Amino acid sequence: MREFFNFLKELRENNNREWFKANKERYDVLYKEYVDIVQQLVDRIATFDPEIAGLDAKSCIYRIYRDIRFSNDKTPYKTHFGAYMTGFGGRTSPYGGYYLHLEPDSSFVSGGVWCPDPKMLKQLRQDIYDNIEEFSGILENKKFKEIYGGLEGEMLKRMPDGFPKDCPYDYILKHKYFVVSSGKTEKFFYSEDWMDEVVEEFRALYPFNKFLNYTIGEFFGKV
Numbered sequence: 001m002r003e004f005f006n007f008l009k010e011l012r013e014n015n016n017r018e019w020f021k022a023n024k025e026r027y028d029v030l031y032k033e034y035v036d037i038v039q040q041l042v043d044r045i046a047t048f049d050p051e052i053a054g055l056d057a058k059s060c061i062y063r064i065y066r067d068i069r070f071s072n073d074k075t076p077y078k079t080h081f082g083a084y085m086t087g088f089g090g091r092t093s094p095y096g097g098y099y100l101h102l103e104p105d106s107s108f109v110s111g112g113v114w115c116p117d118p119k120m121l122k123q124l125r126q127d128i129y130d131n132i133e134e135f136s137g138i139l140e141n142k143k144f145k146e147i148y149g150g151l152e153g154e155m156l157k158r159m160p161d162g163f164p165k166d167c168p169y170d171y172i173l174k175h176k177y178f179v180v181s182s183g184k185t186e187k188f189f190y191s192e193d194w195m196d197e198v199v200e201e202f203r204a205l206y207p208f209n210k211f212l213n214y215t216i217g218e219f220f221g222k223v
Contacts, residue, residue, distance in 0.1 A: 001189040004030055008079050009104050015075040027064070030081075034061060037195070038083045038100065044199045045098060049206050051087030051213070052098075059090030079103060088213070094120065095216050096178075096209035098202045107189065109198055110181030111205040113212050114153075120219050125160060125173050127215040132169050135211055139172070143204045148180035178212060180205070 007030055011020070020027070039057035046053040062082045068074050084090065086097025094117075099110045116124060128135045139150060155174040159165050163173055182201055188194055 001194070004034075004081060004102055005104050005186050005189075008081070008102070011077060012079045012104065015077055015079065017076055020077055031061075031064075034081050034083070034102075038085065040195065041083075041098070041100065041199065041202075042085055044195075045085060045202055048203050049087070049209070052085060053087070055085060055087055055090065057083070060085045062091055080106070086209075096212040098205060098209070099181075100198065102189070104186060107184040107186065108181045109184065109201055110179060111202070111209055112177070112179040113216070114177045114179050116177060116216075120216065121176065122160075122162075123219050124178065124212065124215050125163070127218075128178075129163060129167075129169070129173060131211075132172075136169060136172065138207045138211060141204070141207070144180075144208070147182050147201050147204055149182075151175050151178060151180060153177050153179055178208075180208065 003026075007023070007026055010023070014020075035057045038060055042052055042055045042057055042060070046055075060083045062078070062084070064078050064081075066073075066076055066078055068076065080101055080103035082099065082101050084093070084097050084099045086093045086095045088095035088097075094113070096113045097111060101108050101110070113120075113124065138144065151172065154176045155171075156176065158174075159167060159170050160173060167173060188197075191197075
């Protein structure tokens, strides 16, 4: 795992095509290792989330090449390895899943539904509101809370339309997406049992994803 971080640190300092071309063989070796890591995670997640079974790791891993067409930042490469694992299409899926992010000083594991389209967001809020005790119970689960804390990300300043202004769960319904994460140090990944720990953290995430994915399945007419 040290070589992942060493490579990414060097890339951060030399984010240009000349350096990357000279180090392409290093990247190719690391990419293959990352595929293997993600496949191991997929296979282990599948033991408690059956929707993940049979998922190909390559469909989960994001390209290292940045799309710079509409960005002011013209550096050509991402300085992290990322993979989004969900049984509904891998990295392009709108369903909730499990994410692994390796980056010097900014590594984390996370999950949930990020940036749903407005109609899906409205449906998610409605189903959370209709089943608020179940959803809040997931968020308040002791192990879940110890690992992930709570929902993160952007929130509306006011309650969304269609919900009571005095709802005591406004801190949930105001969210623009439903994501949780757990930050990791570089040292964490140097432990021999880091994958065991990540799998257990993803296991704690499963009820959260399952709730959200049932709603998304209804949205797409697949439930």
